[in-house]
Amino acid sequence: xxxxxxxxSFDPFHNGHLEVVESAxxxxxxxxxxxxxxxxxxPALFSDEERSSMIxxxxxxxxxxxxxxxxxxLVVDLAKAVGAEVIVKGLRVASDAEAELQQAQINKAVSGxxxxxxxCSSVYSFIASRWLRDFMTYGGADRVGSMVPxxxxxxxxxxxxx
Numbered sequence: 001x002x003x004x005x006x007x008x009s010f011d012p013f014h015n016g017h018l019e020v021v022e023s024a025x026x027x028x029x030x031x032x033x034x035x036x037x038x039x040x041x042x043p044a045l046f047s048d049e050e051r052s053s054m055i056x057x058x059x060x061x062x063x064x065x066x067x068x069x070x071x072x073x074l075v076v077d078l079a080k081a082v083g084a085e086v087i088v089k090g091l092r093v094a095s096d097a098e099a100e101l102q103q104a105q106i107n108k109a110v111s112g113x114x115x116x117x118x119x120c121s122s123v124y125s126f127i128a129s130r131w132l133r134d135f136m137t138y139g140g141a142d143r144v145g146s147m148v149p150x151x152x153x154x155x156x157x158x159x160x161x162x
Contacts, residue, residue, distance in 0.1 A: 030065075034067075041130070
């Protein structure tokens with residue numbers, strides 16, 4: 001049974017992320033989702049605990065998937081710490097492939113851990129957490145429900161008092 005780590009900022013976790021997890025759960029015996037902070041991205045809208053809780057509720061229907069709490073480690077070190085042999089990353093559009101390929105290559109060079117790139121379907125390719133955060137921050141939180149799992153939308157409604 002191979003274990004895979006699916007890291008990401010997941011701020012917020014959206015339907016494209018969910019589709020990648022569902023696909024990966026068919027390929028690997030055990031998936032561990034790790035909400036991590038990316039210092040290159042804007043400050044998080046949701047706390048580590050909020051993201052972990054939303055993700056756990058969103059993947060509750062997948063018996064071989066769990067969420068780990070954020071740890072201040074490099075992703076490759078986190079993968080080793082949780083016993084993952086593979087890192088899973090999602091691809092939305094072609095431009096994602098270039099960045100993810102470079103990251104996969106350096107991760108393998110420094111740790112030996114392989115990365116599997118899982119594309120999401122075109123129906124979700126336009127969804128990006130950064131666009132959702134912008135939309136929510138500037139008054140559109142009530143209009144993102146079709147782009148996120150129900151538990152995430154519930155948390156969005158609570159955060160934005162909808």
